[in-house]
Amino acid sequence: MVGFTLGLVGGGGSILAVPLMVYLVGVPSPHVAIGTSALAVAANAASGLLQHARQHTVKWRCGMMYAGAGILGALGGSTLGKAFDGQKLLFLFALLMIGVGILMLRSRKAAGSLDAACNRENAPKVLGIGLGTGAFSGFFGIGGGFLIVPGLMAATDMAMINAVGTSLVAVTAFGLTTAANYAFSGLVDWILAVVFVLGGAVGGFFGTAMAKRLSGGGQLKTIFAVLIFVVAFYMLWKSWGSM
Secondary structure: OHHHHHHHHOOOHHHHHHHHHHHHHOOOOHHHHHHHHHHHHHHHHHHHHHHHHHOOOOOHHHHHHHHHHHHHHHHHHHHHHHOOOHHHHHHHHHHHHHHHHHHHHHOOOOOOEOOOOOOOOOHHHHHHHHHHHHHHHHHHOOOOHHHHHHHHHHHHOEOHHHHHHHHHHHHHHHHHHHHHHHHHOOOOOHHHHHHHHHHHHHHHHHHHHHHHHOOOOOHHHHHHHHHHHHHHHHHHHHHHHHO
């Protein structure tokens, strides 16, 4: 499921991985779930990135610029997130997801440009949004794809299919940065991470193929938003009862 959603919409890996680890697998500590999911999602994102690269849907310069700025934010955000109460972290995470889902639905008919690129004019916007996304990514222990995709589209007006492929550069970088910070504190379940990576590689293959098929119109954006809403409301319900 995690690998499939990463390949399909570039985001959703961690927003599925964290609640699945906590509520379905039964990982007792939200912080361990966050650290483990960050590592697993980074590996799954790297696998999805290779598949998108083969289909020429990755804007490499944009991805590198965005990831470079975001790594700095992810380091600071993940350090702060480790000191924050786990259940409150999940609750705030869900609220953020709902906001992003609404923004994606509102812009679902905007096609974007397949020729969009990162240049001197939009570089400050790309770097600024990348830094902010990285901070959120590190704080909530997520790959950040569901923030990176709309962030790239807002900064460069690129098409959804290119934003999905390009976002995986930053998802990989953010996830590895956050995972390294959590691993340093002993908050990664390595065996569980390996299992997630293996399953995710299979899911990512099918997700990438479907993304190419649904890249026209607003279908990808609608799927992206609906996925976010479903998981967000479930997390609100579960975390509210634990606070």
